[in-house]
Amino acid sequence: MTIQAGRIRVLNDVEPRADGAYVVYLLQQANRAHFNPALEYAVAEANRLGVPVVACFGLLDGANGFPEANARHYAFLLQGLADARAGFDRRGIGFCLRKASPAEIAIDLARDAALLVLDRGYLAIQKRWYGEIVAAVKTRIVQVEGDVVVPVEVASTKHEYAARTLRPKLNRLFDDYIVGLSERTVKHRAGRGLPKAEIDIADPDAVLAGMTLDRDVPPVKRFTGGETEARRRLKAYLAGPFATYGAERNKPEAGAASHMSPYLHFGQISPVEIALAVRAARTGGDDDKTAYLEELIVRRELAMNHVHYTKGYESYADAVPEWARKTLAEHADDPRPHTYTEAELAAGETHDVHWNAAQAEMRETGYMHNHLRMYWGKKILDWSPSPEEGFRRTLRLNNRYFLDGRDANSFTNVAWVYGLHDRPWARRKVFGTVRYQSENSLKKFDAKAYLKTVAELCAAEGVKA
Template sequence: MEELKNFSVTAERLQQLNDKELKEGGKYVVYWMQESMRAYENPALEYAIRWANDLDTYCVVVFTLIDDFPEANLRHYKFLIEGLKEAADRITERGIKFILLHGPRAEKIAGFVKENDVCAVVTDRAYTRHERKWRSDAADKLEVPLVQVEGNVVVPVETASDKQEYAARTIRKKIMGKVEAFSQEVTETKPDKPSKRVHLSGDMELNSVSGVLDQLKVDRGVKPLDEFVGGTSEARKHLTAFLRSDLKGYADGRLEPAEDATSHISPYLHFGHISPCEIYRKVNDSSAPKSDREGYIEELVVRRELAHNFVWYAPDTYDSLEAVPDWAQETMEKHESDKRPHHYTREELENGKTDDEAWNAAMKEMRERGFLPNYMRMYWGKQIITYTNTYQYAYETTLYLNNKYFMDGRDPNSYTNVLWLFGLHDRGWTERDVFGKLRTMTRGGLDRKYDVEAYIERVKG
């Protein structure tokens, strides 16, 4: 693997995942797209085009679609395919062939490479266990190099820190010191040999979103959404509206649930429809007040990339209570048998049948909108600790509902923030019943800070 000369994708973003040799005289460099489903500011795509140009070969893009992505349902798939269609159309406009394969990811890409004259494969980076496994399986099966290019965080995870960080305060300086260098625009490379007419075919045509969805055997139990439509242009619409509003007074206003005054960009980040570097630059260069810009960058870069740091360095435990610090384990052990003030079944919770109207409104917003403002996510999750009889069941229920309904669920942010409810990246607080030393959130606190009636009214519509 080489760092390509005079090129905006630098060595820190690159890793060769196997030790196979480049196939001399091969006809194609494949970009195996999985996480960065976009045609703009996608370092893996630009790297593949540039590599193909240097080798005097064609670049082609291959996406492998599976029916059973863990915990994904129709809501997520529709958004994914919308974004993928826009990416495929733009890639084709750039003269590059886009191929959609359907079936087990590693086997499919290895089969495609074997049957066609491919000299090397480039892919993008992901963090969760199954995504890592697909890449390592493909790395083993392929007879050609597999190079991974990191494009979904601003600062590559190992460059930001070489270990699991304890909290935002321990990673902030490290990451913010590097953010300028790593947020530069990735310049577009023109393919020297356009591949769009080469004779290669996939398993499915991507002519329409519904046409692809109809062919998939996916969980259809959760209804798709109108508010969030996938794709880079939709992501940019949300971002532009947010920038035009001067970041909506983010520093002070972001937590007010009734106002919902945030960027709504998390689903697009999750599906790789927009680059975090693009968001960072546009926010940083905007004329919004400094406190709002800094407040936003704290979330987009420090908190989001702390979540990536956690999932990357805790691959076996990021979705388990085992991952929380010792003080949190000890306090949960001590308070495990405290009497909970309520007891609801998972079904009652899912249907919003508690005696707290604000909590029920949050659950309704999750189910029907696939989204919740940040403060309501915290409040919603903290209450589940008091609604169930063990921490383990509270944790499992929260993660299950989070990943089932949120458009941005199943993300490093999901695992990290659900564990935050149980002490991850936090500190011990004054000891209380049920919560022990975990940070407490109560309905009284919610009422004191925010206009809860206005929130409930907003959700009622």
């Protein structure tokens, strides 16, 4: 299939350089060698221009590291880059990895390029990089969306109020965008004379050891990065656990989750590829497929919509709607039966054994089931000295420990705890009319079985829950 026109944006009014030595693709949001629209666009253009393709990645390190990223995040990222590099090698695509910002490596390699191709993310830091690139690069720049099913501006030109307002807009476009992607044959394979990598990613552990970063949050054994592992997990999931997704998706102990979120976060698998596989799955009925695609597309792309159209999505004042801030302010001085410091929350030292278990799963394995993420966040609001401080704590803990933290879903999910994409509910202490979630929600699943599961997961990481 061809790449939809809605995915492609030309960012400057410049023609490709006739004497360019290669087409360069800045690998940033879509870190994979297959089912990658930006890469396939780069290959097609390189074939047309008669030059090879060089993919590049700027590895942020030290004081210039990606905000809030630590050893856990970088280990998963580097594993994925090693896998992607192997895929590039098989296809005849060059790969250049350097310690630099994405903008710096793109600007440098674009000097001798016929064309620069970018993939796309929606965070402020990514938009800043794109702006720096456009300001400095003298050859044509084309950006190709491969991180969502429907490009954000194609789906909606404004900040959406809730999932119910975005859902029909997306549904109308599914047939146009949930389609396969043809993999182009590389006609001019990468050889000598192309930009060289400063870092050999063949041993990602060695690369990680040589970086200057926060090592207090270590890598996890539960998840291995890379598109090969993502596809293996997806195949195994659709062959079995998916059959009960519709009925058991809100039961953390049931094993009905796909665990695709870390791979989506790092761009190691395409959401379109997942959607196609879910639609074609022999297990699961229509209800299972509808429920899964709701989470994969509608909820995830509502988050992209939020960060794209909200300038201060990381701040309480800008991310939380006015009605919610008003009601929370009215109840800010309500007595709180329990309050904890952020250190106590991080250590899971509260009176709530189930909350502590959820925190342990996140802290030690980098993951927490979506149903418990809601409960987890609501309790931080309940146990913090103010809603503003609760918001900051929730975001810091989320971004520090989750493998899929620090992305559009993270910022949106945290803001949801405080009223985003929701409506007023019955008034109560501390929360005002913001939705409350009590311990009664734990009765919807086997909480004892979940405690046992967390203990086993933590033991596999070599720690106690």
